[in-house]
Amino acid sequence: MNYRHGYHAGNFADLAKHAALLVLLRLLREGQKSLRVVDTHAGAGAYDLSDPDFARSKEAEAGIKHLLSHNVPDNLRPLADYVRAKNAAVGFHTRVGLYPGSPVLTLDHLRADDDYIGCELRPDDYGLLRARVEPRGHAIQADGYAIATEVAKDSDDHDLLYLIDPPFELPGDYAAIVTTLAEVLDLRPDARALVWLPVKDLETLDSFLRHMERDLEGADIVAAEVRLRPLWNPMKMNGCALVAVNAPEGFAQTLEAIAGDVVAVFGEAGGVAKVQRL
Numbered sequence: 001m002n003y004r005h006g007y008h009a010g011n012f013a014d015l016a017k018h019a020a021l022l023v024l025l026r027l028l029r030e031g032q033k034s035l036r037v038v039d040t041h042a043g044a045g046a047y048d049l050s051d052p053d054f055a056r057s058k059e060a061e062a063g064i065k066h067l068l069s070h071n072v073p074d075n076l077r078p079l080a081d082y083v084r085a086k087n088a089a090v091g092f093h094t095r096v097g098l099y100p101g102s103p104v105l106t107l108d109h110l111r112a113d114d115d116y117i118g119c120e121l122r123p124d125d126y127g128l129l130r131a132r133v134e135p136r137g138h139a140i141q142a143d144g145y146a147i148a149t150e151v152a153k154d155s156d157d158h159d160l161l162y163l164i165d166p167p168f169e170l171p172g173d174y175a176a177i178v179t180t181l182a183e184v185l186d187l188r189p190d191a192r193a194l195v196w197l198p199v200k201d202l203e204t205l206d207s208f209l210r211h212m213e214r215d216l217e218g219a220d221i222v223a224a225e226v227r228l229r230p231l232w233n234p235m236k237m238n239g240c241a242l243v244a245v246n247a248p249e250g251f252a253q254t255l256e257a258i259a260g261d262v263v264a265v266f267g268e269a270g271g272v273a274k275v276q277r278l
């Protein structure tokens with residue numbers, strides 16, 4: 001496994017994903033049951049943006065640092081305010097030295113009775129994840145797809161939210177997401193999920209969405225595309241997509257607004273935000 005999220009932490013794609021995750025958590029906190037969040041691909045929990053190795057990619061500079069040094073649009077403001085507060089709490093008042101990943105962001109927005117399970121395979125990032133989430137949350141060094149189904153078997157007293165955010169180093173991730181969600185929804189038709197995907201070319205995303213539509217019959221599926229530029233060069237990451245399964249009322253509109261704001265801040269000529277319900 002070559003992928004290490006530290007090189008990409010705080011880039012535009014993280015911002016789109018984490019802004020959407022914040023909205024989902026806010027809506028789900030209104031539920032009666034306690035919430036269990038399963039982060040199938042958790043990463044290191046939070047990222048030190050001054051790490052010279054990671055900083056070399058300049059992705060945080062073009063992402064969160066760029067965002068916080070400009071007028072922040074409305075739908076990215078909750079995330080921007082949270083990242084600023086998180087930095088201030090550790091003494092970074094004038095610069096962004098830390099970027100909270102999905103584990104830390106989620107734990108910071110759960111109620112006392114809610115719980116968090118994060119899966120990470122890399123030994124180095126698993127060690128960091130564990131240090132950052134335990135004992136409040138639970139870190140597991142295991143395949144997140146397998147854990148997703150196990151948790152669905154044993155969570156009757158919880159609402160379930162899955163965050164599925166693989167590195168897509170292997171083409172098998174697309175099929176694994178659909179298979180895992182089909183198994184989870186078989187056990188728990190009310191489970192919810194937010195899936196992150198890269199957008200390079202249209203064919204790959206379209207084929208993934210067709211499989212979701214075919215194999216997750218009965219689920220409510222909303223897909224948002226954040227295209228920073230036209231998809232002329234399929235070797236480049238031209239944007240990202242967020243696919244929500246069984247999202248609560250009101251989420252789709254906010255997702256569309258977030259996608260629009262990300263394109264407005266980070267997009268080039270020909271960039272576009274699109275949302276469709278499958």
Ligand SMILES: C[S@@+](CC[C@H](N)C(=O)[O-])C[C@H]1O[C@@H](n2cnc3c(N)ncnc32)[C@H](O)[C@@H]1O
Nearest residue numbers: 005041042043101102119120121122143144165
């Ligand atoms: C895109 S990063 C996760 C970022 C994180 N969700 C966030 O938003 O802060 C994907 C992570 O998944 C890990 N990974 C890859 N395959 C995995 C698997 N099958 N199960 C669990 N973790 C995996 C990688 O090592 C990497 O740290």
